[in-house]
Amino acid sequence: MYHVKEAFYTLQGEGAQAGRASVFCRFSGCNLWSGREKDRSSAQCQFCDTDFIGTDGLNGGRFHDAITLAIYLQALWPNTTQGTPYIVFTGGEPLLQLDKALIDALHEKGFDIAVETNGTLPAPEGIDWLCVSPKGRNPLVITQGQELKLVYPQDTAAPEEFADLAFTHFFLQPMDSSFLADSATVEKAVSQTTEYCLSHPQWRLSMQIHKIAGFA
Numbered sequence: 001m002y003h004v005k006e007a008f009y010t011l012q013g014e015g016a017q018a019g020r021a022s023v024f025c026r027f028s029g030c031n032l033w034s035g036r037e038k039d040r041s042s043a044q045c046q047f048c049d050t051d052f053i054g055t056d057g058l059n060g061g062r063f064h065d066a067i068t069l070a071i072y073l074q075a076l077w078p079n080t081t082q083g084t085p086y087i088v089f090t091g092g093e094p095l096l097q098l099d100k101a102l103i104d105a106l107h108e109k110g111f112d113i114a115v116e117t118n119g120t121l122p123a124p125e126g127i128d129w130l131c132v133s134p135k136g137r138n139p140l141v142i143t144q145g146q147e148l149k150l151v152y153p154q155d156t157a158a159p160e161e162f163a164d165l166a167f168t169h170f171f172l173q174p175m176d177s178s179f180l181a182d183s184a185t186v187e188k189a190v191s192q193t194t195e196y197c198l199s200h201p202q203w204r205l206s207m208q209i210h211k212i213a214g215f216a
């Protein structure tokens with residue numbers, strides 16, 4: 001059984017594929033936070049910007065098997081022959097649920113498959129675009145992929161710790177803390193990130209363009 005918080009068609013807002021038309025499938029649940037505000041300060045990941053509890057979001061629900069979910073997700077892609085269909089699995093932590101059966105079912109329908117993961121769980125085979133976003137001291141079990149996208153700054157996860165891993169692209173994404181009780185300003189995180197990228201040209205700035213442009 002797959003638990004999906006929400007699913008929708010939008011533009012990828014982050015990283016090297018930013019601007020690309022994508023079906024997003026947000027799985028429910030995460031291994032680094034319960035998703036409840038009362039648990040945030042004791043969670044292994046404390047700056048999450050996402051509601052991933054339950055199945056009550058747009059197009060959310062429980063899906064019994066891979067074929068049923070793949071048909072449901074395919075219907076969110078427009079009826080066109082233009083471009084390669086692209087799906088992004090996120091969450092919550094998608095690697096708690098994404099499996100080979102669902103990957104195979106979507107490949108069969110012509111999709112390229114992207115995953116946004118915290119990198120602490122093993123990935124099934126067949127993912128076309130793997131984006132790992134380390135969280136504090138939580139050890140990575142995935143140390144290679146297409147994209148390493150670090151939220152910056154994090155006290156306990158400096159870019160230098162990840163710079164030698166086998167990723168094609170290295171991004172720093174300013175921490176959005178606007179929703180946190182003791183929020184530092186987002187502008188400060190953006191300027192710190194900018195400074196870091198200017199002095200360490202291996203890294204590129206990833207702005208969350210969906211938040212700037214105001215789409216999902």
Ligand SMILES: C[S@@+](CC[C@H](N)C(=O)[O-])C[C@H]1O[C@@H](n2cnc3c(N)ncnc32)[C@H](O)[C@@H]1O
Nearest residue numbers: 047048049050091092093116117118133175176
């Ligand atoms: C909500 S997470 C879900 C996927 C996975 N659990 C992960 O952490 O990568 C999706 C992306 O948003 C990023 N993100 C989460 N909270 C953020 C924040 N407050 N500011 C900037 N990016 C954030 C994550 O690092 C990740 O790259």
Ligand SMILES: Nc1nc2[nH]cc(C(=O)O)c2c(=O)[nH]1
Nearest residue numbers: 011012013014090116210216
């Ligand atoms: N447009 C858009 N792009 C995104 N890239 C990563 C997202 C995520 O929440 O994983 C996300 C999201 O929620 N919306």
Ligand code: SF4
Nearest residue numbers: 030033045048092118
């Ligand atoms: S690991 Fe990802 S989904 Fe889980 S709490 Fe952190 S940012 Fe949110």
Ligand SMILES: [Mg+2]
Nearest residue numbers: 049050090208
């Ligand atoms: Mg998001």
